[in-house]
Amino acid sequence: MSGPPIEEFARDRFSLLWKTGTEAPPFVNVRSTSIDHFLKLSTESPNEVAAYTNRYEVLYFDKKLLPPPIVEMFHIMTEPPGLVKGWYVPATEYSEAKTIQGLLARHAHTKCELGLVKTSESADFEYVKGVLNVEVQQKWLPLSPQGILPYTYYSDYKIKQAGYFLFEGGSLYQILKFEVITAPEYANRLLGRTSDDRYPEVYLRAVHQSSESAA
């Protein structure tokens, strides 16, 4: 749990009928402690937390509050391997920005609005193809052909408006096209799958600092 540090395991008992205002069986026994204390025990006295780490089920989490070791300890998967996260940059914003650093300065402190799992990349890293993901209940899940329709990057593309994706770390790509493909094999690379294994794949071209001034 978050909040003030607790240097012990507190014991509580709650009735499973609490929503009805009844304090009667069946009860659930709860042991709670602070994240800091649990983390400290897991490194200094692993035996004390073994009961919690050997057999568990994660019912709820708030990943903003959890440090990476806890996320790894309980195998909380919130994003697929290789996911890069970033933001959509419309043509108007791109043309106003002087540099990639300028775009990063605008976005880096804000929550990422999209993720990309690359499915192929050219040998010179100039061209990238991938599946777009969005965050749903703290997990990054792939967009379906229907699910992508509300997003501005897709509607801008449909009206032939240029658009860009800026990713954490400073990679900038121009959107070339979207293409819906059927790829059951992608289910192994993503956290979720679409009901019919169809995904809107995005094709991107890298934009470099030197070519920015031409914008």
Added chain:
Amino acid sequence: MTDTLKSICEQCTNLQNPQLDFVPVGSERQREIILRDLAELVSAAGLEREKTVVILAGCVFESVLYLFIQEQVGFISARRGVEFAFDPEQSLDNYVSIFNRYFSDLMSIPDLVVNYRDLVHINRELQYPPGTCRAAAPEMLRLLDALVETLEAYSRE
């Protein structure tokens, strides 16, 4: 040239002409509230009021999910195997969470809906770049239109 809010809203047929089949019989007051808010939302979009659109769309998201989940308590209880007690005092975040848990095969509501609705607070808006409401408003309109369409289709099944 990017679409205007007015033109985007005109394409959102479920917001322009809402049937609200998912609103339970006997919930006339709730229906009136949603219809009023949708009418104001369409009006605000027509006037290119980006912040109003974001906040009001978030408000309608909450209203729609509030009613839909209440109507689906029996279905959710059956899925869970234990009784599901809906707490109407919960927030949009909770409603979205409940919907995504039990109805994700219909549609997944992204977390950004809650993030955008929270732009009602100045401290949240200050965490985003200038122009965020302009970027958020079209997506809120389209996402809300998709949700209303999905729930109306589900209710007719």
